[in-house]
Amino acid sequence: MSDDEKAVKIPAQAEGPTEGATLTKDAAPGEVLLKVTGLQKHFPIKKGLLQRQVGAVHAVDGIDFEVRSGETLGVVGESGCGKSTMGRLITRLLEPTAGKVEFQGKDITHLGVGGMRPLRRDVQMIFQDPYSSLNPRHTIGTIVGAPFKLQGVEPEGGIKKEVQRLLSVVGLNPEHYNRYPHEFSGGQRQRIGIARALALNPRLVVADEPVSALDVSIQAQVVNLLDDLQQELGLTYVIIAHDLSVVRHVSDRIAVMYLGKIVELADRDLLYKSPMHPYTKALMSAVPIPDPRRKNAKSERILLKGDVPSPISPPSGCRFHTRCWKATEVCKTTEPPLIELRPGQQVACHHPENFADQAPQDTVLLTAAKEAAELVADEVLAESAETSAAVAAEVAAEAAATPTEAAEPTEAAEPSEAAEPTEATEVAPEASEDDTPAKEK
Numbered sequence: 001m002s003d004d005e006k007a008v009k010i011p012a013q014a015e016g017p018t019e020g021a022t023l024t025k026d027a028a029p030g031e032v033l034l035k036v037t038g039l040q041k042h043f044p045i046k047k048g049l050l051q052r053q054v055g056a057v058h059a060v061d062g063i064d065f066e067v068r069s070g071e072t073l074g075v076v077g078e079s080g081c082g083k084s085t086m087g088r089l090i091t092r093l094l095e096p097t098a099g100k101v102e103f104q105g106k107d108i109t110h111l112g113v114g115g116m117r118p119l120r121r122d123v124q125m126i127f128q129d130p131y132s133s134l135n136p137r138h139t140i141g142t143i144v145g146a147p148f149k150l151q152g153v154e155p156e157g158g159i160k161k162e163v164q165r166l167l168s169v170v171g172l173n174p175e176h177y178n179r180y181p182h183e184f185s186g187g188q189r190q191r192i193g194i195a196r197a198l199a200l201n202p203r204l205v206v207a208d209e210p211v212s213a214l215d216v217s218i219q220a221q222v223v224n225l226l227d228d229l230q231q232e233l234g235l236t237y238v239i240i241a242h243d244l245s246v247v248r249h250v251s252d253r254i255a256v257m258y259l260g261k262i263v264e265l266a267d268r269d270l271l272y273k274s275p276m277h278p279y280t281k282a283l284m285s286a287v288p289i290p291d292p293r294r295k296n297a298k299s300e301r302i303l304l305k306g307d308v309p310s311p312i313s314p315p316s317g318c319r320f321h322t323r324c325w326k327a328t329e330v331c332k333t334t335e336p337p338l339i340e341l342r343p344g345q346q347v348a349c350h351h352p353e354n355f356a357d358q359a360p361q362d363t364v365l366l367t368a369a370k371e372a373a374e375l376v377a378d379e380v381l382a383e384s385a386e387t388s389a390a391v392a393a394e395v396a397a398e399a400a401a402t403p404t405e406a407a408e409p410t411e412a413a414e415p416s417e418a419a420e421p422t423e424a425t426e427v428a429p430e431a432s433e434d435d436t437p438a439k440e441k
């Protein structure tokens with residue numbers, strides 16, 4: 001289909017959130033929508049007058065995964081492990097160094113701006129920082145309506161009407177069409193970002209830490225909204241988070257990243273019930289389940305010692321060996337491939353946890369390691385539990401409530417000075433490079 005044929009009018013869409021189902025595209029549930037093979041992104045490090053390349057940041061270093069239509073893939077890992085880079089590679093805001101990205105069976109790895117244009121409708125991104133990702137000088141109407149202009153799409157009934165419909169879909173007042181971003185709270189701004197992402201009726205939405213800049217109580221509302229929209233619109237999500245508690249309730253499968261690699265990729269329940277990679281286990285132990293019966297299970301908490309090694313020269317063999325309590329000689333020399341050790345659970349480890357074939361010495365090692373491991377600070381646990389509990393409670397309680405309730409008060413926040421992505425769907429905001437989890441306390 002040519003670009004012109006595709007740039008036709010999109011049908012008028014129903015009013016209000018409950019009838020939003022008319023937006024749904026004919027997606028065969030379970031069909032592979034996105035396929036990533038051997039994906040790499042190395043950022044060159046240049047020095048001197050001649051700007052000679054002296055090395056590279058191995059931000060994403062050979063990852064493989066698929067995302068099926070209608071599912072939510074959660075991606076977790078510590079800051080700097082390459083999650084955002086991965087998100088920008090699959091939405092083609094970054095050019096991969098190597099590997100392949102296929103969308104609906106089509107190789108999009110090296111498509112240029114022109115080639116990507118029709119795809120920009122199907123693949124959208126929601127950014128971490130709702131303060132910097134909206135242009136402070138544009139009205140909400142302009143921001144949410146920008147994708148139509150960029151794509152030359154004329155919604156039936158006009159852009160204004162469609163934008164107002166989108167605002168009500170994400171739980172904002174359609175009358176606020178002419179207001180500016182600074183008139184909205186963080187949670188409301190993130191809703192605006194979501195409305196913009198939904199404008200062209202995408203199939204895949206990549207959300208990069210969509211709630212980490214928001215207050216804990218608001219986080220749950222936004223997570224709920226994403227969840228509701230998925231049901232109503234048949235969306236497929238890749239949701240990136242540094243906190244396992246955020247993705248837990250919305251993901252069907254979860255990929256755990258460490259230093260540019262996927263170390264475990266599993267169905268959500270399997271991952272939480274019996275994580276097999278030691279790193280997953282450590283991440284999990286820092287996120288206590290809000291279950292009073294497990295409150296005192298301190299021995300289960302593992303705090304990794306040492307810093308994340310530099311992605312400029314990642315450790316040999318298994319990249320986790322410098323911090324792993326189970327590391328043996330083979331771990332230092334041989335990289336473990338990501339293989340399916342149980343149906344629905346892929347793991348890259350020579351000595352996986354919760355595995356029948358585990359050698360006896362592993363069990364001994366683990367016990368010794370747990371004894372030696374420090375306990376996670378109580379404040380960290382408390383905060384994590386708070387998030388987890390808030391999300392869980394809200395997801396359960398608000399399932400029936402309409403997503404149109406914009407409960408957040410409008411606070412007059414200063415407009416951010418950071419980058420302004422004037423062309424929302426085409427440009428990534430610079431400011432979200434900053435990955436400090438700026439959680440409001």
Ligand SMILES: Nc1ncnc2c1ncn2[C@@H]1O[C@H](COP(=O)(O)OP(=O)(O)O)[C@@H](O)[C@H]1O
Pocket residue numbers: 043057058059077078079080081082083084085086311433435
């Ligand atoms: N544009 C860039 N140039 C050079 N290095 C980068 C760039 N973007 C990210 N990196 C580096 O790549 C690594 C992965 O970053 P990122 O994907 O942002 O991780 P995460 O989102 O998991 O925190 C980090 O070491 C980061 O400093």
Ligand code: SF4
Pocket residue numbers: 277278279318319320321322324325326327328331336348349350351352
């Ligand atoms: S391969 Fe070795 S070092 Fe890596 S996670 Fe497994 S046991 Fe630890």
Ligand SMILES: [Mg+2]
Pocket residue numbers: 083084085208209435
């Ligand atoms: Mg990031």
